[in-house]
Structures are given as C-alpha cells and as structure tokens.
Amino acid sequence: MFTNKIIITLLLSAVFSGCGHSNTTKENVEIVQNPDREQSSSDRSAYDHFYPFKDGFAMVVTAKKYGFIDKKGKNVIPCQYEDAHDFSNGLAMVKKNEKYGFVDVTGKEIAPLKYDFAIDFQNGRALVKLNGKWGFIDEKGIEIIPVTCDRASDFMEDVTTIKENGHWFIVDKMNNRKPVRHECEGISSFNDGLASITIGGKSGCMDRQGNIVIHPKYNYVFFFNDGLAMVELDDKHGFINRKGEEVIPLLYDGYPHFKDGLAAVSLNDKYGFIDKTGKMVIPIQYSNVYSFYDGLGRVKIGNKLGCIDKKGKVVIPPVYNEIQVGEGILGVINEGKGQFLDLKGNVLFPEVYEDLYGFSDGVALVKQNGDWFYIDKKGHRLF
Numbered sequence: 001m002f003t004n005k006i007i008i009t010l011l012l013s014a015v016f017s018g019c020g021h022s023n024t025t026k027e028n029v030e031i032v033q034n035p036d037r038e039q040s041s042s043d044r045s046a047y048d049h050f051y052p053f054k055d056g057f058a059m060v061v062t063a064k065k066y067g068f069i070d071k072k073g074k075n076v077i078p079c080q081y082e083d084a085h086d087f088s089n090g091l092a093m094v095k096k097n098e099k100y101g102f103v104d105v106t107g108k109e110i111a112p113l114k115y116d117f118a119i120d121f122q123n124g125r126a127l128v129k130l131n132g133k134w135g136f137i138d139e140k141g142i143e144i145i146p147v148t149c150d151r152a153s154d155f156m157e158d159v160t161t162i163k164e165n166g167h168w169f170i171v172d173k174m175n176n177r178k179p180v181r182h183e184c185e186g187i188s189s190f191n192d193g194l195a196s197i198t199i200g201g202k203s204g205c206m207d208r209q210g211n212i213v214i215h216p217k218y219n220y221v222f223f224f225n226d227g228l229a230m231v232e233l234d235d236k237h238g239f240i241n242r243k244g245e246e247v248i249p250l251l252y253d254g255y256p257h258f259k260d261g262l263a264a265v266s267l268n269d270k271y272g273f274i275d276k277t278g279k280m281v282i283p284i285q286y287s288n289v290y291s292f293y294d295g296l297g298r299v300k301i302g303n304k305l306g307c308i309d310k311k312g313k314v315v316i317p318p319v320y321n322e323i324q325v326g327e328g329i330l331g332v333i334n335e336g337k338g339q340f341l342d343l344k345g346n347v348l349f350p351e352v353y354e355d356l357y358g359f360s361d362g363v364a365l366v367k368q369n370g371d372w373f374y375i376d377k378k379g380h381r382l383f
Contacts, residue, residue, distance in 0.1 A: 046075070050372050053361040054086040057105065058374075068092070068105075071363065071374075073383035077107040085120055091139060093118050093126075102126065102141065111141035123155040125173055134162070136173075145175045153189040156223075159208055161187040161195060170210060180210050192224035194242065205229070205244075214244035222255075228276060230256055239263075239278075248278040259291035262310060273297065282312040293325045294343055316345045326358030329377065340364070340379070349379030 047069075049061035057068045060079060067079035068087070083095035091102045091110060101113035102121075111118075117129040125136040128147060135147030136155070145152075151163040159172050161180070168180035168187055180187065187206070188196040194205045197216065204216035205224075214221070220232040221240075228239045231250065238250035239258075254266035262273045262281065272284035273292075288300035296307040296315060306318030307330070316323070316330065322338075324331040329348065330341040338353040355367040363374050363382065374382040 047079075050365060050374075051086075052357050052365050053363040053374070055088060055090070055361065057087045057092075058363075058365075059084055059086065066094070071382055076105065077103065088120060089139070091121060093120055100128070102137075109141075110139070111137050115147075119154065123158060123173070125155045127152055127154055138173075144173065145171065151186075153187070153195075156189040156191050157193070160189050163187075170208065178210060180206075182206070182210070182212065188223070192227065192229075192242070194224050194229075196221040196223070196229075203231075213242070214240065225258060226276075228258060237265075239276075247276075248274065257291060260293065260295070260310075262292050262297070264289045264291060264297075271299075281310070282308065294328055296325070296330075296343060298323050298325070315343070316341070324356070324358035326360055326364070327362065327377075329359045329364075331356045331358040331364065338366070348377075351379055 047060040047062050051059040053071065057070055057076065059066055060069050060075070062079045065079040066081040066084035067075060068077040068084070070076050081094040081096050082098070085093040087105065090104055093100060094103055094113065096113050099113045100115045100118040101109055102111040102118070104110050111126070111128075115128040115130050119127040121139065124139055125144065128135055128137055130147045133147050134149040134152040135143055136145040136152070138144050145162070149162040149164045153160045153162075155173060159170055162169050162171050168184060169177040170180060171177045182197070182199060184197050184199045185201070186198040190208060193208055194213065196203050197206045197212065199216045202216040203218045203221040204212060205214035205221055206212050218231045218233050222230040224242065227241055228247065230237055231240050233250055235253075236250040237252045237254065237256055238246055239248040239256070241247050252265040252267060256263040256265050258276065262275060264271055265274050265284065267284050270284045271286045271289040272280060273282040273289065275281050282297075286299045286301060290298040292310065295309060297310075298305055299308055299318065301318040304318040305320045305323045306314060307316035307323065309315050316332075320332045320334045322331075322333040328343060330343065332339055332341055333356065336354060338356040339351070340348045340356075342348055351368070353366040353368050354370070357365040359377065363376060365372060366375055376382060
C-alpha cells in the first residue's frame, strides 16, 4: 500500500515534496509487517502490523482492523477500526462502518462515530464533515461551530476562516464571527497572524482584522513562519516578510522551507541552503537535501546520505542508504544493516538491525532476525 518509508519526525522536512501541515499518522509511513506471526511466542504474534509510538500508544493491525497498544504491549483498545490516527493530547481519530469520530485512551467514544470525514485536533478544535458540510468539535465532542460551513480551515491559531452561505468569516473557537469584506475565492488558516487570501486567481495575505496587507499577486503564498512566507510566481520560489517585501528573491525551484534558521533551495536539480537574509551558506551542490534537525542537515551525494553541520562540514559521511532523525538520535541503514548513532556519529549500542524506524516518543521500531519489536533509548527491548 505504501512504498516509501518516511520517518514520522521528518514528515515536514522532506523539503521539496510540498508544504503545509499534516498529521503524522500511518498515511505517512510504510506498514510494518510481522512475517513471523505464526511462529512468534510473544503477545506481538497477535498482530499483523505495527506502527511507531506517539503519546504513549502505538497503532497495531490484525485482520485489517486497527487498535492500540501501550508500552507494555497491552492491547488497550481492541483492533476494531477500519482506520485510525495516532493519539494526540489524549484523543485519536478512528473510523468504523465508514464513519469517523474520536476516542480517548480507554477507547471511550468522545466524539460519536457519525462523521463522513474528520481532521485531527488543532488548538483544541477538530474539523469534521457531514453531508458535504464542515464544522468544528471541541475535545468533549461538542459541536462548537455547527456543521453548516461550505469551507473551513484548521485552527492553527485561536482564530480561523470559514465560508457559509456564500460569505467568508473570521471565526474564533467559540464561534464568534467577523465578516470578511472582500470577495475572494479562498482563505487559509492563520499563521503568525496572517492568512493567505486568493482574489482573482492570485494570492496575497490578510490580517486578523480582515485587512489585506499583502496585495494578491502571487500564484501561491504559503504559511508564515518566523516572519517569512514562501511565495511562488512563474514556477519560481522565494520569501516575503510581513510587509510583503521580497527579502529572498524568487529564484529557486522546488519548495524551500525554513527549519533551524536555514532553508534548503534548489536550482537545476542541485540543492543547498540559504539563511534568512538570502545568503547562500551551503553551496548548491547536493543531489538532494533535507531540513536541519538538531543542528544537522541530511544531504545526498549520488545515492548515499550523510549529515552536515550548519557550516557545511561533514559530520556523518555520506555512506548510508537511509538516515532517519528523531529525538537526538540517528537511525542509519546501509546495505540492509541498521544501527543507531548519536549526533557525532558514535554508535550508541552494538546491535545491528535489518530495518528500523527513528525514535518517536522515546521508542524505536526495529527489525531483527525477521522479527519486528520496540526498543528504548538504551537499546533494551520493551516487550
């Protein structure tokens, strides 16, 4: 079903695959199969598939049904759902009989499974869809904003935007509304106090009072982060500030994204990094790169991955097929042999794995001798 294994903590760092927020759920990772289901003597033999831990729980699958286990291996929520997302703040989205809702860590339905679609909670509100209309529920399952909206955006801040009966509104989490005066085709969520707005097929920005502060002239204006937003025009990308000034010229291919003060940029299928002034701090020379985490950036030379620091110095030699980051630990794989390293490249424990996922929630999912299981940060098996 899923062909590419992508570490959960790096979902937004694969710089040139696109921009925007996304939940870090099983849609973003390859299903991990237990090939020795019949032979295994542990409780894990009850499951066909495992997923990384988040917020103390991991999704498991048996007979194509999803449930959850805790870090002791206890099946705290039976495998009964057609779909599920990771827990976040004590709630998980689940699907049963083609309907979506939310459960708590005991499996109790907090929001009834009655919706045609749902999106994970953001700032205490979850976007739900029923009969072609959108609305928002709170963490008790109460419909705070009725499911009557034609369009709606996530609560990335304490206000967002909705469209109802042909009119756009800025709305807070208690459904207090302010009409948007402008005729527009679309309005995004707010980020850093600004929302992208589309008028006449071009994008600009408005503030929380509904004032247009950046004139719509771009093909796209992506979300603001730390005072900068990526913009696209004529297939080229750069960055503007909150005044609409192009502080980094629209020169680059792909989708630059700042992380840890640096953004990966692309020209002619080669990649490098710029800082927030637009200065090229690491030359465009790599066949691929990923955003910086924990002071290291993954870079690709040929078909091999390594890591560099923010001055471009090689910290981890480019000898690996995969490098996954998570919680200050690197998971590396080369020619079917995987290990875990610290950020200086030192091996943390001697065990060698056939496959692995990076650390998430203090736990990593690994494969050894054909068997998938979980380890802690000392390399000890959980159950």
